Amino acid sequence: MRILLLLALVTACNKGKSEPATKASCQSNASQSCEEYESTGKAYLDSRSKDCKQIAGVWSTAACPTAGLLGSCRETTPNWTRTRHYYAGASIELEKTKVECGAFGKWIEPAKP
Secondary structure, three states: OHHHHHHHHHHHHHOOOOOOOEEEEEEEOOOOEEEEEEEOOHHHHHHHHHHHHHOOOEEEOOOOOOOOEEEEEEEEOOOEEEEEEEEOOOOOOHHHHHHHHHOOOEEEOOOOO
8 A cells, every 4th residue: 555655746746747758869971960850759859850961961969050050940839849049051041030030930140259
């Protein structure tokens, strides 16, 4: 009986605690961009890993590099966060990209050196 009570208490204490978020990234040298992902859902990261392979990107559990960063667009949902980083040499119109980002996310300027 005491064991059942202890198990019930442990279960109650752990209820509502979420798993820590897992981070990963996909760097595309072809587009001079890198996407960082953060999610507690393994399926989301597995799907992004497959997408990364399809574009011949480099999958990593490390953050995207910061050297040569022009800016980033962060999209956040209750289940995941995706941040796309753009680098010098990217074939984008920076001002247009900032506006497009505002439709679904938040533009982040690079840190000043």
